[in-house]
Amino acid sequence: MSERDAQLQAQTFTTTWQHDALGQRLEQVDARGNRQQSQYGVDGQLTKSEILFKSGARKTLVDQRSVNASGQVLSERLGNGVVSVAEYSDTDGRLTRLSAHHKDSAGKRLQDLFYSYDRVGNVLRIRDAAQPTRWASNVQVEAVSTFEYDSLSRLIKATGRENARNTGAFALPGRITFGATDDNLWGNYTRHYAYDSASNLTQMRHVPSTGSGYTQRMQVGEHSNHSVIAREGAKAPGLGNGFDQRGNLQALAPGQALTWNGRNQLVRVAQVLRDNGEHDDEVYLYDGTGQRVIKRRVAHGKTQTHTHEVLYLPGLELHRHGPDGEWLNVVLAPGGRHSVRGLQWEQQRPDEMQDEQLRFSLDDHLGSGTLELDEAAGLLSQESYYPFGATAWWAAKSALEANYKTRRYSGKERDASGLYYYGFRYYAPWLLRWISADPAGDVDGLNLYAMVGNNPMGYVDEDGLQRRSMLEVVTVLLLVLLIGHGVGVEMGYRIELAYFGLISGVVGVALYAHQRLSTTDVQRRAFYEQSVMAGAQELGRRQGATEHEVNELADFFLEHRLATADTKKLSYGLTPAARGGLYGYVGPTEHRDRAETASRTERNPSFTLARLGFVGIELRAPARKVGASPLPAAGLTHTEVQPQTRVTSVGRRGSASEVPAAQPVSPGPSSGLVPEPLEIDVTPIQNELHGPGGEILRRVIDRLEDRTLDFHTGHAMAGGQNVRSFDLPRYRGQRGRGAYRVMIQHISGLNYRAVRVMDPHRR
Incomplete structure (x- = not known):
């Protein structure tokens, strides 16, 4: 016990x-x-x-x-x-x-x-x-x-x-x-x-x-x-x-x-x-x-x-x-x-x-x-x-x-x-x-x-x-009855599926009926943050995850919850891999039963989960496969999990639609290989690295370099080609996650550049 x-x-x-x-x-x-x-x-x-x-x-x-x-x-x-x-x-x-x-x-x-x-x-x-x-x-x-x-x-x-x-x-x-x-x-x-x-x-x-x-x-x-x-x-x-x-x-x-x-x-x-x-x-x-x-x-x-x-x-x-x-x-x-x-x-x-x-x-x-x-x-x-x-x-x-x-x-x-x-x-x-x-x-x-x-x-x-x-109140009263109670829970309670531990993102639906349509980013983040962290902690407890892994899982869940419309319900999962790895998944609730079955019965369920629309994050790397060939320099393999920010048409098993060569590599959690680290040029943010909150900034950079934080999960920046932004929780004393972000640009292959640190909410 x-x-x-x-x-x-x-x-x-x-x-x-x-x-x-x-x-x-x-x-x-x-x-x-x-x-x-x-x-x-x-x-x-x-x-x-x-x-x-x-x-x-x-x-x-x-x-x-x-x-x-x-x-x-x-x-x-x-x-x-x-x-x-x-x-x-x-x-x-x-x-x-x-x-x-x-x-x-x-x-x-x-x-x-x-x-x-x-x-x-x-x-x-x-x-x-x-x-x-x-x-x-x-x-x-x-x-x-x-x-x-x-x-x-x-x-x-x-x-x-x-x-x-x-x-x-x-x-x-x-x-x-x-x-x-x-x-x-x-x-x-x-x-x-x-x-x-x-x-x-x-x-x-x-x-x-x-x-x-x-x-x-x-x-x-x-x-x-x-x-x-x-x-x-x-x-x-x-x-x-x-x-x-x-x-x-x-x-x-x-x-x-x-x-x-x-x-x-x-x-x-x-x-x-x-x-x-x-x-x-x-x-x-x-x-x-x-x-x-x-x-x-x-x-x-x-x-x-x-x-x-x-x-x-x-x-x-x-x-x-x-x-x-x-x-x-x-x-x-x-x-x-x-x-x-x-x-x-x-x-x-x-x-x-x-x-x-x-x-x-x-x-x-x-x-x-x-x-x-x-x-x-x-x-x-x-x-x-x-x-x-x-x-x-x-x-x-x-x-x-x-x-x-x-x-x-x-x-x-x-x-x-x-x-x-x-x-x-x-x-x-x-x-x-x-x-x-x-x-x-x-x-x-x-x-x-x-x-x-x-x-x-x-x-x-x-x-x-x-x-x-x-x-x-009077116009959404019926909506609250059909959605808030209809999904089986009131806000603050969650549906849990045994073993795989999927958690329905019913808070997202409740928010649609609860808040105004002009919801700000800060408001949505505050609304979701506690519930998402609670779900990650519960799943981590079941699977023996460390505190660091739970925090990474919560960040991963939160970013995908925020990137998805409030009217769409998401399910979250955490499951061990065949060789000792530990992976988190998030995807559409309508496929949660099939995802649960795959996680229980398949030795390597990631391909099935990917086809169901689930995105994954590697929290604990599996043992290195002896004599394995190196990963390709670019493109997606059939074992890779599709990023939620892109729409990819997957055909037969072992094939995928053509992806531009400039897109960054995003190996899925079930490849059985230790991915090559990314190279991130931090010269433009040297002052921030040595200033207040530099340790927080360094942790995010390290996670990107060792690929425990997927580049695809970052916020897409309007007008910026191959640029993503990543939250810096509690940076410079700010409350919650996301008040400040670091901008990362993909240059080519495994090469990236940290562009700058900014507060995207400041007008």
Whole structure:
């Protein structure tokens, strides 16, 4: 057993998927044996979704769905008989009405949201006609919210209704029980927002309809966008003062410290610190793709310690309250534009709760859960939010029912700390900003902490990387259902094929539905980098690759992922050769089954893999073949892997189309020969070799010379004949791979020249 395996839990979990010929998910079987099944029409659109619990109980999630010509969902019926209807503007496609009613009582609306916009698409007014008008302290309280913006579309004023006893702290306001007769629990509010020139929130002023309000002022760093709640006598925040050297917030409040790992991931939130070291805290663990896999909360009492652990699996969460406490499985199921959760107990189920029950969440235009309904369309809970996500008021059928609501603002999970977990970052709604910098860089502007450009009513951020407008949300919703779920995984999970270890590049397809079409190179690289590295590490672990070989494999995978359209799925593989070599492959997912078969059954599978469109890299050279003849000076042999950047017509075995003699040699990994090294003239880059980052530059040159890095895998340069560029990861202190590149030109035969080092993204 390896040292890594020794640190893993003994218990294993298995999730399986079945897909049709188009890649649409037909069935998912989670780690507890619950089956989610989907049906599609002849046009490829989802028509019905069901869940078959392990006990054999079958329940409908959603059916009778209809869409318009733009792919926007018009109506759908949930499994509890509630029909959700969406209406859109004929001129610009924006959502104008979102309503829900039971199929047997169309006149009684459970939800009836009306939206109005300004000329640039900012939300000006939302009215819920399904909610009654109330009176409190001689003030009329209506279910109407209004919004005003500055010339940069930043929210500067908002009005709405709230729990009149809300204190504005990070904790949830007091829960209202359905049927309460105290109308003084309700009130109107007005909020005013102010920003500096860098879009940092400097002040939020809260004015209630009755009683006194408050003003929350933010203190912003003098030379950065770091910001904290202003405190008298405190120094301006910055690196080493309230934030670590990577820009991560160090404390939510005095005594509530935050701990981060080397990948800028939050790993611990201290809730209560004690002198004896027995602290109350919440800790988090992540997988190689950067997604959270475990959350564990510990609270020490006078006589016992309470623990609550959540394990995150595909489509399933396992909640454990100590070894003898409540064990609850939460099944996460797609319910069209709304969400559905199934509650399934393994032990200590409360007497009032029904096992294997479904809870249907009716969401607003931001995906925030506003109403929770049971299987008979009975109301379980209701919630409304301030702009930027803090809860304005919430009500529930009972305190017990309220405890089982796990998804709130923007459909995200709210932790005990009050932070919302988005996937790549954590969001503090009472601070109205992220607590760490955007890992995708400046894709949303130079302020890496601002939440959706300070326009929280018109934009959402699904995973903490980039905002999207609501118009994009409604138009790609169907695409996400057919692609994101259709390939069998949500972003962060991957399909693995035994032995060959192919990993479907589903992140590429998810990106198409997730991000804008004007994706920049830096943005795409940041999106793919973690997932590709995680795949390379997993494959390397299986095949016993060294750390250096894993890094080379990750670079190889990443370059081909970036060179391929986001709509195309790729599969990655790593396999040993007959004489001890180790080779990595990447190619089209549609041929992954044939590639897997070849890798298992053929002594030398490279030719078959090449014909299937796979490209290879030699990570570990095989033993030299005694008495072998030298390689040809130019051209491609039948054992060579075709470069992805060229289109070569391969005919019969042992022949290939004619290649110009000036093209560089690119021997495939299965030749059984040690290739001759390349000769690279580095005279033009002598200054860079001896300057900062020279070691990084030298490593890339060495890899090209000994052919562990294929010249063909470089970026083709527009206007440059036989010139490729290669990434210099972390060169001159830049984050990630690809900020700087070295330009290599092929001269003739085995002769090359390093032309220069440049930043291709600089304008």
